[in-house]
Every structure is written in structure tokens, then in C-alpha cells.
Amino acid sequence: MNTAESFYFPVDGIFEMFNSVTAAHQPHLTHLVLQSTAHTPALQHPKVSNISKTGMGIIKTVKGRWRQQDKRTAASRSSSSGNRQVSSDRLPKRSVDLLELGLTKPRNCHRVVVLGAPKVGKTSILQRFLGKEVEEKYEPTTEEFHRKLFYIGGEAYQVDLLDASSERDFPAKRRLSILTGDIFLLVFSLDDKDSFGEVCELLNEIRAAKAKLQKLKSPARVPAVICGNKADLEAQRAVSRSEVTETLGDGISFFETSAKDDTGLESVFRAMASLGGLPDETSPSRHHLVSIPTYQSLCSGERGSRRSRTRGPIDAPCAAVDPLARRPSFRSDLRLVLGSSTKHKKPEKCQIQ
Structure with a gap:
């Protein structure tokens, strides 16, 4: 074997090729390469095009050492910041339904249906209720469904929020949402x-839909809150408070709000809680937000080791927003309506249209 041919491009070429990327590993790699070429005769004019098998072996060894070092660095970074992030296997694989999981009572589960014309601020109001920042950029809502879970006074509550504004052109679908x-x-x-x-x-x-569902002869009283939004645009006001009161009557809860400035919304949320039989702590200012894993641990009674992870006392009112919440299927909604439409043993037809 001709030693000179085997080590035709041993040292100078390797340093020239990897000099720009060996700053962080230079002491270790320099020792490695010099050790591999300790008995190699120096050449004046190496040719890059003729890299020998031994030279390629050195390159592979260097790359292997780099990969090992990168893995060690990544592992050390992960271990140092591991307590800041929630492991992915602890995140829920599907939407959290407290009623299906047996973690709450039916009387503690409510659905809020939001209706109104386009561009009146419905989405912004929902964002405030969820504890999120309001986005000023307007995007038409196709359909939004949110789920906020509460843990108040040792009891679990579930509030589903359905923005059904996109159903204004689909009477049957809107009627099902109303029911x-x-x-x-x-x-x-x-x-x-x-x-x-x-x-x-x-x-x-x-009122008409609920009266028909409950088989009443007169319009039913419904738990409704009327919200006159964009109170910050006082100079452009087109509807007065007296006009609203005269048209709707005194029995309706009416509030003037500004989702942009976050004014008046606290009264709206408290009125919704009162009408639905929910605690006042469901208002965003009366509880703190936690993650879904923390909320689940509270409901299941697994407190001990996770006590320090909450942002407040363990018994303080808290809530979590389900990131995987999806609207129940229309078949499920139909079954719900049919189940509540009559107290008779024989089910009756659901009057959707």
C-alpha cells in the first residue's frame, strides 16, 4: 500500500473545508485530526478532487462527533427548561366534556348562544369572556364554538359558547341552535x-321557538341579555337607551358596552351568570386561568404534587379554555332537543322549521 497516495489530502484540505464551522468544537476537533495524521507527510499542493478513503473516514468521524455533541447540548437545554413546559403526552387528545367524563352535574353545564348582525363585535365580546386579547382586524365569522371550564367552590362547571351569526341565512339551522x-x-x-x-x-x-318547544300558548320568557356594543363611538350613536327600553320593555337585561375598551362587559357576564344559575366567579375578573392538565387534576382530586403549578391558591376560583373544543354534531343537538321537548313517554316530532 502506497502511504503517500492514501494520505494525499489529509490535513490541509480538511481544515480548509471545515474551518468555518468548527469554532464551537475547535479544540476537540483539532486534537482529533492531529491525532489521526500524526505520521502523515506534509504536502505542498493538495488536490481537493482526490480525497482518499482515509480522508473520508476522518470526515465521517468528525461528523459523528459533531452529532454526539449536538445531542448532548440539546439534552442539557431540554433538562434545564423541562419544568417550564407541559409534556405533550399530558395534553388532552380530544375535547374535554365534563358531563361525559362524569366530573360535573347536568345543571352545571350551559350553552350560551350568541346572535346578532355582522360587524357588531360579537367575536370581540367572546374573546373578552375567554380572557384573550381583542383583535381589531375584522374577519367574518363562519362558525365559532368555544368551551370554558370552571372550578369554583369545589364544583366543576362547563360553559359552551356558540356564535351562530353565520346561520342567519339558514333558518332551520339557526332554529336548532336556538332550541x-x-x-x-x-x-x-x-x-x-x-x-x-x-x-x-x-x-x-x-321566544316563539321556546314557547313551541315547551308547548306554551304565549311567548316564553327566555334568559336573554341584550348588548349594545361600540359605546366608545358616542359621536356616531344611532340608538338611544330610551329607544331600547321602550321597544324591548323593562324585563330585558340591557347593557351598553365597548369590547374595544373593555367597558360594561363585566355587567353583561354577571347578568348571564345570574340568568343561567352560574356563580358570579364565572366573570373573567373573578377567577384566574390555568392549563387544561392543571384543571383536570383539580377536578379529579390530584392536588398534592401540582399545588405549586397553579398561579393562585388551590381553592381559588379558576378556569381553563379547551383548545380542542368542537361543536357537537347536529344529530346530538337533535337528540338533545327531542329529549327535552316532551315529558311524555312517547317522543314527539321536533319542530325545527
């Missing part, structure tokens, strides 16, 4: 008189 609603939030804009007229029509539709 499944426990609390209604009707939103109009104080600078848009037409949006107030739409809210009045929606309120009459809700």
Missing part, C-alpha cells in the same frame, strides 16, 4: 339602527 341554547346573548351596534332591528326580530324568534 339548544340555555342563555342568549344578543348583540347590536349602537351606531347601526338596522342591527338593533335584527336583535328585536331574533328575540321574538327565540
